[in-house]
Amino acid sequence: MHILMYNWRAFSNDYLLNNLRELGGNVDVWSDPDILEPTERAIEKLKTKLKNNYDLVVSFNYFRGVATACEQTNIPYAAWTQDAPLWSLYDDTIRSKNNYFFCFDSEQYKHLKEKNIKNVFYLPLGVDVERLEKKTVNITADKRSKYVADISFVGSLYKDTAMFDDIVAKLSEYSKGYLYAICNMQLKVPEIRFSEIEISKEVMRELQRKVSFEGEGYIEVKLKKLFENIVDRKVTAIERNMMVEICRKYQNFKIYTNSSLDEALNKYNQGIVDYYTDMPLVFNQSKININLSARPIHYGIPLRVLDIIASNGFVLTNAQPDLFLYFEEGKSIATFQCIEELEDKIDYYMDHETERINIRNEGKAIVKSIFDYKTQIKTIFECVGI
Amino acid sequence: MNNKKILLGKCYTDGISNAFKELGYTVNNADKEITRINDEETWKLVEKYKIEGVDYVFSLNFSKDMAKACNANKIIYISWVWDSPHVNLWSEAARYETNFIFLFDYAQYQIHKNRGLNNVYYLPIGVDCGLFKQMIADKPSVKRYEADISFVGNLYNDDEHSLWDKVNYLPQYLKGYIDAIIYTQKNVWGSNLISTIGYGEWQLLKKYVNLEFGDGYEDGAYEAAMSNIISQKIAQLERMDLCSILNNKYDFSLYTDCDTSFDERIKTRGHADYVKEMPYIFNGSKININITLKSILTGIPLRALDIMSCGGFLLTNYQIEIAEYFENEKDMVFYEDMGDMCEKIDYYLEHDEERKRIAFAGCEKTRKFFSISRQISLINDIINT
Incomplete structure (x- = not known):
């Protein structure tokens, strides 16, 4: 099987590549950044490349430049989403008959299906269990002491809420109150999907009048969706901040982030850690790894959760809906409903080591049998029909 | 007959009255909705029936005045609450040992249990x-x-x-x-x-x-x-x-x-x-x-x-x-x-x-x-x- 993989800044590209090859794929990598725009030239270059008998083009996420090239050369394009929302999915090129969408988020999957796109599938992300297992065996004493922790969190704190703050500053007191209530409801009742929150006509009109929204340039996205994303990111920032405040009370708390922290919190920050070499060790050496899914991802299982479990780490995560399609609360996954529950859950799992280990092991067995890269890739091949 | 006497506040139909009778209670029907009568009337009612040896008072929803009057007279007050939230349940009188409070909404029941009300029970509404x-x-x-x-x-x-x-x-x-x-x-x-x-x-x-x-x-x-x-x-x-x-x-x-x-x-x-x-x-x-x-x-x-x-x-x-x-x-x-x-x-x-x-x-x-x-x-x- 001759496969072209378009690589652009996704986590886990190397794992996907290795696994495609291990399944017998003859895989070439394409990384032309001009595909992003896309320039005419970039599309032509890719089309020329595709004249070399390719059976399939694969990428994480979706690139309309790739889709155009594939349509014009009649080669199937498997786009496996890793992000939500994915602004590129709001483009007309999604209707090309050569596209095969694999959505990691079940809401994203539903939205695409509602648009009557032909080949849309729900496919959670994959993880290279074997490789991660190898990395977490024989850890040096040095690395052990570097990464050992009671609680760890790896990720951004979404500190850049300038978009939200700037918008709010321009609005009337009524609209301010309205928006703060929305953020507050999102924080306290996370099972509300954003589409259930009403933005009154009055507030919408004021937003349209006073704020210029920058979408992704060429793509027309509904104002509400853009705004929804800004609020989601603000709520993520508030929530992750609250999480840091809760976790700092514990003895050995480590955070790995390139976000700026208040001076008092700096001592917990270990800086960023390499995704391939050291992140698995962080997960493996922590008693509890916290996952707070970024709010823009409404349903999907984030890659972070799978990486933690596959590294033989214990994850305590927000109750992301798609998790429950595969995992059972208290048996193979430990979750909390909202940030107010986090502290009690941490205390509980710190005190119940056996249970923690059991959940970790059960979760690992599930990840190994369902989320392994080879399983996911085979599903892609089956759906594309190659 | 079970030798128990009960005073019933006015309900939608005679269904509740009949049900108690079928269980052997002697039923007295007050002609008023217990939650709608004032403090003074409540005490008068209770005192009257206390003399006649009533063991229980029953009302739909909860009256804090009735709870007090019953408590003072050592009469059991049964309240079947068909509203939610029922503000009267936040009165101090809701805590009396003489109360039996039945709530039709399970979430509401949990809220009051968490407030330390030990005499609350969950019971869905019944119809005639x-x-x-x-x-x-x-x-x-x-x-x-x-x-x-x-x-x-x-x-x-x-x-x-x-x-x-x-x-x-x-x-x-x-x-x-x-x-x-x-x-x-x-x-x-x-x-x-x-x-x-x-x-x-x-x-x-x-x-x-x-x-x-x-x-x-x-x-x-x-x-x-x-x-x-x-x-x-x-x-x-x-x-x-x-x-x-x-x-x-x-x-x-x-x-x-x-x-x-x-x-x-x-x-x-x-x-x-x-x-x-x-x-x-x-x-x-x-x-x-x-x-x-x-x-x-x-x-x-x-x-x-x-x-x-x-x-x-x-x-x-x-x-x-x-x-x-x-x-x-x-x-x-x-x-x-x-x-x-x-x-x-x-x-x-x-x-x-x-x-x-x-x-x-x-x-x-x-x-x-x-x-x-x-x-x-x-x-x-x-x-x-």
Whole structure:
């Protein structure tokens, strides 16, 4: 099987590549950044490349430049989403008959299906269990002491809420109150999907009048969706901040982030850690790894959760809906409903080591049998029909 | 005879009275609704019946005056609460050992248990199935009540129920804040968004919206009362929408004594008498709509049970407890939103046989599990443990 993989800044590209090859794929990598725009030239270059008998083009996420090239050369394009929302999915090129969408988020999957796109599938992300297992065996004493922790969190704190703050500053007191209530409801009742929150006509009109929204340039996205994303990111920032405040009370708390922290919190920050070499060790050496899914991802299982479990780490995560399609609360996954529950859950799992280990092991067995890269890739091949 | 004497406050029908009699109680019927009589009248009533040796007083909903009077006279006070939230439960008097309080909404039950009320129990509402069954058997159809779709209910735009509209000054920030909650809560059932209101905002509300409580109420009473007021505002918006949409599309019969001038196309048939008319309305309509107040978090509202026990086909919003006891599309049908409601109406107006089967099944189940006599015997079991 001759496969072209378009690589652009996704986590886990190397794992996907290795696994495609291990399944017998003859895989070439394409990384032309001009595909992003896309320039005419970039599309032509890719089309020329595709004249070399390719059976399939694969990428994480979706690139309309790739889709155009594939349509014009009649080669199937498997786009496996890793992000939500994915602004590129709001483009007309999604209707090309050569596209095969694999959505990691079940809401994203539903939205695409509602648009009557032909080949849309729900496919959670994959993880290279074997490789991660190898990395977490024989850890040096040095690395052990570097990464050992009671609680760890790896990720951004979404500190850049300038978009939200700037918008709010321009609005009337009524609209301010309205928006703060929305953020507050999102924080306290996370099972509300954003589409259930009403933005009154009055507030919408004021937003349209006073704020210029920058979408992704060429793509027309509904104002509400853009705004929804800004609020989601603000709520993520508030929530992750609250999480840091809760976790700092514990003895050995480590955070790995390139976000700026208040001076008092700096001592917990270990800086960023390499995704391939050291992140698995962080997960493996922590008693509890916290996952707070970024709010823009409404349903999907984030890659972070799978990486933690596959590294033989214990994850305590927000109750992301798609998790429950595969995992059972208290048996193979430990979750909390909202940030107010986090502290009690941490205390509980710190005190119940056996249970923690059991959940970790059960979760690992599930990840190994369902989320392994080879399983996911085979599903892609089956759906594309190659 | 079980040698027990009980004083009953006025209820919707004689069903509760009959049920106690069947269990061997000597029943005295006060002619008044116990929660509506004043303090003085309450004490007089209790003192009178104390002399006659009454062991229990029973009322629908909870009267703090009655609880005090019973407590002082060492009489057991049984209260079966059919409202949620019921603000009187935040009175100190709710804590008396002489109380037996039965709550129809499970979420509400948990809230009060968490407040340390040990004498609260969970018990869904019961309806006078025997009476309704008899009425329908005597008069299977009454022409003037026949309709494709009926809705019997309050539109919450009358004086007594539109308290939120009467709030004449709120700082704009707070108005926007509460409006966000009101408009969002319209789309969400099962979660109480009013409880997300932040501490600062509650203080502002308490400052600008004054609610009279009187003495002897604990923390939480204001929030419960405000929850009712805001839920009623939401119900007002929802029900006005519902009436307009249904009236525009279908042969729609509305029974309410509320003002319908918000949509001049709507004609109300006025108030429906609970006993004399309601059973024929539900039985005579192809589809009956129930839309539950948002403040009722999990419980099965009286209206839904009324409809089914009268052989009516029930089309209702989702309530967790309805889903626990009844099977969707077998005993009744859930709708998700107005669009879905209309789709289901279209479908079930076209499918007579299926619709009748569902109505029949719902009726059987309601008569079996939600009759007043069954629920009263459960109360009897508990108070005699």
